[in-house]
Amino acid sequence: MNHFPEAWGRPRDDIYGPYNPSYLQTTGPKTHTQSPAVTGTSVVAVKFNGGVAIAADNLASYGSLARFTDVKRLRKFGESAVIGFSGDVSDMQHIDRLLESIDIRENYSTHGNTMNAKNLHTYLSKVLYKRRSEFNPLWNHILVAGFDENKKPFLSSADLLGTTFSAPHLATGFGAHLAVPILRRLFPDEESIETASKEQAVAALRECLKVLWYRDARSLDKYSIAVISEAGIEIEEDQQIEAQSWAFAEAIKGYGAQVN
Amino acid sequence: MTSIGTGYDLSNSVFSPDGRNFQVEYAVKAVENGGTAIGIRCKDGVVLAVEKIITSKLLKPGANKRTATVDRHIGIVSAGLVPDGRHFVSRARDEASSWRSVYKGPIPVSALSNRLGSYVQAYTLYSSVRPFGVTAIVGGWDSEAELAVDGQVGSGPESGSGGKIQGAKTGGPGLYMIEPSGLYWGYYGAATGKGRQAAKAELEKLDLNSGNLSLLEGVKEAARIIYVAHEDSKDKDFELEMTWISSLDGPTKGRHEEVPKGLLEEAERAAKRALEGEDEEEDATKGDANDSERMEE
Numbered sequence: 001m002n003h004f005p006e007a008w009g010r011p012r013d014d015i016y017g018p019y020n021p022s023y024l025q026t027t028g029p030k031t032h033t034q035s036p037a038v039t040g041t042s043v044v045a046v047k048f049n050g051g052v053a054i055a056a057d058n059l060a061s062y063g064s065l066a067r068f069t070d071v072k073r074l075r076k077f078g079e080s081a082v083i084g085f086s087g088d089v090s091d092m093q094h095i096d097r098l099l100e101s102i103d104i105r106e107n108y109s110t111h112g113n114t115m116n117a118k119n120l121h122t123y124l125s126k127v128l129y130k131r132r133s134e135f136n137p138l139w140n141h142i143l144v145a146g147f148d149e150n151k152k153p154f155l156s157s158a159d160l161l162g163t164t165f166s167a168p169h170l171a172t173g174f175g176a177h178l179a180v181p182i183l184r185r186l187f188p189d190e191e192s193i194e195t196a197s198k199e200q201a202v203a204a205l206r207e208c209l210k211v212l213w214y215r216d217a218r219s220l221d222k223y224s225i226a227v228i229s230e231a232g233i234e235i236e237e238d239q240q241i242e243a244q245s246w247a248f249a250e251a252i253k254g255y256g257a258q259v260n
Numbered sequence: 261m262t263s264i265g266t267g268y269d270l271s272n273s274v275f276s277p278d279g280r281n282f283q284v285e286y287a288v289k290a291v292e293n294g295g296t297a298i299g300i301r302c303k304d305g306v307v308l309a310v311e312k313i314i315t316s317k318l319l320k321p322g323a324n325k326r327t328a329t330v331d332r333h334i335g336i337v338s339a340g341l342v343p344d345g346r347h348f349v350s351r352a353r354d355e356a357s358s359w360r361s362v363y364k365g366p367i368p369v370s371a372l373s374n375r376l377g378s379y380v381q382a383y384t385l386y387s388s389v390r391p392f393g394v395t396a397i398v399g400g401w402d403s404e405a406e407l408a409v410d411g412q413v414g415s416g417p418e419s420g421s422g423g424k425i426q427g428a429k430t431g432g433p434g435l436y437m438i439e440p441s442g443l444y445w446g447y448y449g450a451a452t453g454k455g456r457q458a459a460k461a462e463l464e465k466l467d468l469n470s471g472n473l474s475l476l477e478g479v480k481e482a483a484r485i486i487y488v489a490h491e492d493s494k495d496k497d498f499e500l501e502m503t504w505i506s507s508l509d510g511p512t513k514g515r516h517e518e519v520p521k522g523l524l525e526e527a528e529r530a531a532k533r534a535l536e537g538e539d540e541e542e543d544a545t546k547g548d549a550n551d552s553e554r555m556e557e
Contacts, residue, residue, distance in 0.1 A: 071413045096410070108353070110518065
């Protein structure tokens with residue numbers, strides 16, 4: 001007889017073979033927070049003379065399913081900054097509520113020294129870094145657009161590891177591969193950024209989103225675009241990609257049904 | 261003074277044989293010495309005003325605020341012990357933030373007042389604490405528009421009501437006053453502190469329950485009432501601190517803010533003029549009386 005009590009009342013190993021313990025619950029760490037579920041794709045942004053423009057489409061995907069098509073991934077922080085989120089949407093909501101509570105507390109003091117976009121970016125990058133250090137990352141790559149303490153246009157990114165990077169034009173996700181080269185071609189140096197008009201910047205972003213809509217299978221043709229300038233923040237949330245031309249698709253070989 | 265408590269006032273939470281709680285009554289006395297604070301519930305907003313007595317010329321003018329914001333849409337002014345008022349505000353902010361973390365939206369003024377009432381009342385129950393030495397006026401505006409849930413990303417289903425009640429009327433101004441006992445009522449106009457009697461008399465003249473007074477008129481009246489209430493302690497300098505919360509289409513867009521400097525100064529000038537006018541009238545009537553006396557002579 002097997003004298004180990006855990007074997008009593010169970011199928012005998014010598015007859016049925018040993019039980020495969022991998023079917024039992026393990027006591028390992030929780031892992032469902034370590035991969036994204038409902039996600040947003042690229043955010044693109046570019047500086048111009050006197051401000052920053054930022055855009056993202058209105059899609060939240062569940063894997064490859066286009067699950068939610070009216071999602072606002074550009075979030076305003078007070079009257080001073082816009083944050084564009086790609087990555088997990090529920091983590092975005094968590095950060096959004098965090099920012100809401102910070103904005104409320106900011107207004108409790110009456111001295112008028114409010115947080116600018118640069119402060120906000122520093123703060124968020126540290127939140128992201130803390131969470132990744134706990135092996136429980138907030139699965140987002142964010143772009144923060146606004147002004148720094150000298151009222152100069154500010155644009156910087158922070159990712160789920162807490163890595164920060166700043167450039168006159170930035171994009172997350174697929175946009176880092178598809179949109180940044182376009183923006184670099186349009187605005188090749190610092191000078192071209194400093195002389196770029198708001199209209200040029202907005203047109204460039206619309207062009208980038210169109211290319212992303214053509215080539216990124218997790219994207220949508222409805223998008224939001226925000227412009228942060230001295231006049232304040234203008235967000236347009238129900239934009240449609242205009243003048244689409246899929247003629248180029250005919251020339252693409254090697255995908256889908258047509259293999260050769 | 262020696263015989264009033266007769267032993268029943270030595271500890272908090274102790275009743276006297278005739279059903280009084282002396283420690284709470286003494287807390288009310290502390291409030292009655294504080295600078296006057298008032299609140300007016302107008303049809304399109306709420307005004308809060310406080311007479312801040314200047315205890316030293318070395319204090320920076322306009323600093324050391326006595327009005328405080330809770331969440332975005334609620335303001336608190338209090339009369340009585342200033343540190344107690346600060347702690348009260350701190351608690352109110354914690355309550356508002358805790359409400360948000362549970363319900364993902366701003367706390368209604370009525371709910372905040374209820375929680376603060378319960379909090380203050382708890383300080384009448386234990387011998388290890390003393391009651392709050394403040395009477396606080398809580399004013400705010402509950403949004404009349406349908407608010408997005410905090411963190412909401414989309415706009416819900418495109419067809420059907422989505423569980424919403426169409427055309428339901430919600431929101432509006434709220435004004436509550438919480439006393440050291442924990443007692444709180446909703447008011448059309450509330451006053452506390454040293455000049456409360458005079459202030460209440462003036463508030464009653466405004467016919468607030470008919471709901472006709474506009475926020476801008478309310479600002480003027482609030483300034484005047486604080487000046488009237490200050491008449492009895494004229495020897496002391498004071499600053500008028502005034503904040504307001506308007507409807508969403510009003511000047512503060514549903515937020516609690518300081519009344520802008522220009523408007524505040526205008527209201528103060530009007531208040532001073534009104535007081536001088538009253539004095540002249542009084543002098544004039546006295547003069548008439550003297551004349552008639554003389555006539556009789």
